[in-house]
Amino acid sequence: xxxxxxxxxxxxxxxxxxxxxxxxxxxxxxxxxxxxxxxxxxxxxxxxxxxxxxxxxxxxxxxxxxxxxxxxxxxxxxxxxxxxxxxxxxxxxxxxxxxxxxxxxxxxxxxxxxxxxxxxxxxxxxxxxxxxxxxxxxxxxxxxxxxxxxxxxxxxxxxxxxxxxxxxxxxxxxxxxxxxxxxxxxxxxxxxxxxxxxxxxxxxxxxxxxxxxxxxxxxxxxxxxxxxxxxxxxxxxxxxxxxxxxxxxxxxxxxxxxxxxxxxxxxxxxxxxxxxxxxxxxxxxxxxxxxxxxxxxxxxxxxxxxxxxxxxxxxxxxxxxxxxxxxxxxxxxxxxxxxxxxxxxxxxxxxxxxxxxxxxxxxxxxxxxxxxxxxxxxxxxxxxxxxxxxxxxxxxxxxxxxxxxxxxxxxxxxxxxxxxxxxxxxxxxxxxxxxxxxxxxxxxxxxxxxxxxxxxxxxxxxxxxxxxxxxxxxxxxxxxxxxxxxxxxxxxxxxxxxxxxxxxxxxxxxxxxxxxxxxxxxxxxxxxxxxxxxxxxxxxxxxxxxxxxxxxxxxxxxxxxxxxxxxxxxxxxxxxxxxxxxxxxxxxxxxxxxxxxxxxxxxxxxxxxxxxxxxxxxxxxx
Numbered sequence: 001x002x003x004x005x006x007x008x009x010x011x012x013x014x015x016x017x018x019x020x021x022x023x024x025x026x027x028x029x030x031x032x033x034x035x036x037x038x039x040x041x042x043x044x045x046x047x048x049x050x051x052x053x054x055x056x057x058x059x060x061x062x063x064x065x066x067x068x069x070x071x072x073x074x075x076x077x078x079x080x081x082x083x084x085x086x087x088x089x090x091x092x093x094x095x096x097x098x099x100x101x102x103x104x105x106x107x108x109x110x111x112x113x114x115x116x117x118x119x120x121x122x123x124x125x126x127x128x129x130x131x132x133x134x135x136x137x138x139x140x141x142x143x144x145x146x147x148x149x150x151x152x153x154x155x156x157x158x159x160x161x162x163x164x165x166x167x168x169x170x171x172x173x174x175x176x177x178x179x180x181x182x183x184x185x186x187x188x189x190x191x192x193x194x195x196x197x198x199x200x201x202x203x204x205x206x207x208x209x210x211x212x213x214x215x216x217x218x219x220x221x222x223x224x225x226x227x228x229x230x231x232x233x234x235x236x237x238x239x240x241x242x243x244x245x246x247x248x249x250x251x252x253x254x255x256x257x258x259x260x261x262x263x264x265x266x267x268x269x270x271x272x273x274x275x276x277x278x279x280x281x282x283x284x285x286x287x288x289x290x291x292x293x294x295x296x297x298x299x300x301x302x303x304x305x306x307x308x309x310x311x312x313x314x315x316x317x318x319x320x321x322x323x324x325x326x327x328x329x330x331x332x333x334x335x336x337x338x339x340x341x342x343x344x345x346x347x348x349x350x351x352x353x354x355x356x357x358x359x360x361x362x363x364x365x366x367x368x369x370x371x372x373x374x375x376x377x378x379x380x381x382x383x384x385x386x387x388x389x390x391x392x393x394x395x396x397x398x399x400x401x402x403x404x405x406x407x408x409x410x411x412x413x414x415x416x417x418x419x420x421x422x423x424x425x426x427x428x429x430x431x432x433x434x435x436x437x438x439x440x441x442x443x444x445x446x447x448x449x450x451x452x453x454x455x456x457x458x459x460x461x462x463x464x465x466x467x468x469x470x471x472x473x474x475x476x477x478x479x480x481x482x483x484x485x486x487x488x489x490x491x492x493x494x495x496x497x498x499x500x501x502x503x504x505x506x507x508x509x510x511x512x513x514x515x516x517x518x519x520x521x522x523x524x525x526x527x528x529x530x531x532x533x534x535x536x537x538x539x540x541x542x543x544x545x546x547x548x549x550x551x552x553x554x555x556x557x558x559x560x561x562x563x564x565x566x567x568x569x570x571x572x573x574x575x576x577x578x579x580x581x582x583x584x585x586x587x588x589x590x591x592x593x594x595x596x597x598x599x600x601x602x603x604x605x606x607x608x609x610x611x612x613x614x615x616x617x618x619x620x621x622x
Contacts, residue, residue, distance in 0.1 A: 017249065017487050018363070020241060023356035032236045034342075038123040038153075038204075039232035040064075046234055049122045050351025053227030057120050058220070059097035064121025068092050070105070071115045091116065094131075094218045102134050104142075104217040115209040118221060123153060125228035126203045129175070131221040132188040139217065145183045146211035149176040149191060151203045153230070175201075180212055200226045229350045238273040238340040245337035245368075245401050246361035247491050250330050253357050257330040262349040269338035270321030279313035288313050322494075333473065335494045337365045337401065362489050366406045367393035367452040371496030372474045377504040379465050381511045382521055382545040382579075384418055387461055391474065392498035395453040403452035404489075406476040409459065412441040413472045415509070416464040416579050420444065424458040439578070441472075450476075456498070466547050466577035468511040511547070518605050519614045521545045528619040531586025531593055540618050543581040544603055556604040557582040567594055586620055596621055 022032055028043040040047045049064060051057065061068070068091045090108050093101040095118060105112050129149065133142040175191045178184040192198060206223060210216060251258060251265065258265045268275060278296035279288040289310070296312060317323075322335045324344060334341065345354065372391045379385045389411065395403065420434040420442055431447040444459060474493040479486050497505035525541035532538065546555065559568040567588045584601065588594050598619055605612045 017360050017489070018241075020239065020359040020361065021356065022236075022359075023354075025356070032239060034235045034237045035233075036235070037233045038230040039234060040122065041234070045353050045355045046345070047353035048229045048232055048347070048350050049124070051124055051225045051227060051229065053127075053225060055225045055227075056097070057124055057126070057223040057225050058095040058118065061095055061118060061120045062092060066119035066121030067117075068095055068119070069117050070110060071117065094118070094221050097220070099219050100134060102139065102217040102219040104215075106215065112213050112216065113210050115207055116218065116221075118206045118223070120204055120206070120223065123202055123204050123230035123232075124223075125200050125226040125230070126151070126223055127198075127200045127226040128224040129191040129206065129222065130188060130224070131208065131218050133217045134219045135187060139219075140187045142215055142217045143184065143187045144189070144208065144210055144216045144218065145178070145185075145214050146180045147176070147178050147184065147189075148174045148207075148209045148211065149189070150174045150207045150209070151201060152205040152207070153202045154204060178211075183212075202230045227350070232347060234345040236343045238270070238275060238342045240273075240340045241361065241363070243363050245339065245365065246341075246363055247336040247365040247489070248332040248334065248341060249360040249362070249490060251327050251332055251357065251359055252330065254355055255358075258327050259330060262352055263345055263347040263354070265327040266324040266344045266346075267327060267332050267334040267341055268322045268324050269334040269336065269341050270318060271339050272318070272320065273340055275318050275321045275340075275342055277316050277318050279316065280310040281313035282310050284309065328473075331490075331492075332359070333492050336361075336491055337368065364402050364404060364489070365452075366476050366478055366489060366491045367395075367403050367450075368401050369394045370476065370491055370493045371498050372493035372507060373495060373498055373502065373505050374472050374507055374509065375499070375502035375504060377506055377508070378510050378512050381547045382464055382466055384462055384464050387463055388499075388502070389459040389461070389472065389474065390499040390502070391457040391459075391476075391493055392496070393450065393452055393455050393457075393476075404478060404480070405449045405452035405455075406478040406491075407446045407449050408477040409444045409446075409457070410441065410475050410477060410490075411443070411459070411472055412475070413463075413470060414439070414467060414577065415441075415470050415472070416466070417442045417461060418464065419462045421460045421462065423460070425450065426456055430457075458499075464545075464579065465509050465511065466545055466579070470509045470577075472507045472509070474507065518547055518607055518612045519544055519603050520547060522603065522614050522616055524601070524616055524618060526618070528621055529586070530621055532622060538585065540584045540586075540601065541581055542584070542601055542603070542616070543579065544614065545579055546577050546605065554606040555580075556602075556606075557584075558602045558604060559584055560600040560602065561594075562598055562600070567599065594620055 021027065023029060024044050029041055029046050030043050033041060036046070040049065070091060088108050091103050094103040094116065103116070105114060131144070133139050176189070176193060203223070206221065208218070208221070248267070248269070253261055253263065253265070278291050278293050280291055280296070281288055296315070322338075325334050327333070341359070343357075370391070370393050372389060375388050375390070376385065391409070417436045420436070423430045423432045423444060423446065425446070425448070433445045434442060436442045442461065450457060475490045476493065477488055477490045479488050495505055495507045522542065522544040526537060529537045529540050542557070546553075557570045558566060560566055568584060569589065570582065586594055598617060600615050601618060602613055602615045
């Protein structure tokens, strides 16, 4: 079903940037949810509860939407087991944070041998549970003697409240099992027991089941948090916009870039509302037949199953849908234009709430199909290599989707770009200007607009690749004028086999050898320098390559004398793969100019696989 709220940023017609809004001012969160795990969801927001390590979770359970209730087992006159539920304000005294009030089953007329359930209203990491009666002289002996303490982490959605709680093996194995043969003798019960290992657990429900008829009361159940919440996830339904074929752009959460927030956002796009497919397996032919989600979940109601001719089959990704891709730098990079989009949110930080999500898009793509590939796909680490980026745009047959073309390309990559040599459009030399963005990639501005219906663009450039699997993310951009302002529209190219002369169909480059050192190509600016502040040859500059580092890694630049004494030590920072340079000005750790002599410079990399060193020599003279 195509249901979506659409808000135009400016009333300029179909070419304007528009927004899909989730939250206040747009679609309610409760309307877009497909599934959620261990988090709070209401119409205006989704969240995890804020919790501090050492905090008592029990007093806030009711405010979070949790409950406190009791169960009593019995039998009918015919011997049939029964189960009754009781909920009373008196039970809440066990979690009210007041040690002078207590829940006593005798005072409200329920059996002493029953179970007390506490729903915390959310999922939390728990490091300790304590419960006890009032500790004055009149009540401290009313402790629970024979009992079983258990916990459970199921959601009410998965565990219908409250009947199914007692129909499941809740609390098994128990946290504490003080049965009638080895009863508790302490007023204050503390889990874990002294002989139990410290083992924090994720909990949603806590149950105390009493096992004998001895009088008892509980003044407080204290459930102590360890400061964490369970990993949570929110997955939306497949969503679409009126008119279809949107090109998705920037995403904002609570008005901010997602990279600034403790949340991971992923999206995927496709041509229909079925990102996954559900199948039955026909028992005679062992072939698969696609069914809807409800049919797969309620398989017992299907005629073929009743006749024994089919059984529940696999759930498979729809090949027409893209894989999940992380939103990077606030930009949605899932393939466009596609009719449907689905998003997934994941975070582990307690106390974070999302109220609004703004998805920018345009219904006027630059090209209906935009694919790219890079060649070669395997190179020597750190060596300057000639690359060709091939880009193809085209219009699908019998399509009326308007397209505009573009004049600019941006290539985002961690590779070191050394030059952009030439550009061909439909195998003809094109006039262009280019700009290298150090550490980020490069851009190309074309003098003539690329035909959005059928064009083949080749960009010839040189670069050094330092990390295995280095990606080249390609986006086309165009500036469109509106009656009030200009807007930059962008669209990402997807990997594809667009050039039959080069195999690969990829936008990632691998290193030819995985046995290369982590540090290579160390070069010094001089073998002799004179640090006397005369402005001539006053310092040593050392450059080097870091290879195959996929995450920031500590790198040290150090100077030693020939006796092995460390003269200077500089923490160069947490660097990833690339080309770097460090400077030594001839000053030692005490701030003094070093004496004349031969010194050793060293690059040290502290990687997961070990610590790696590379050295060289330099002379200091005066």
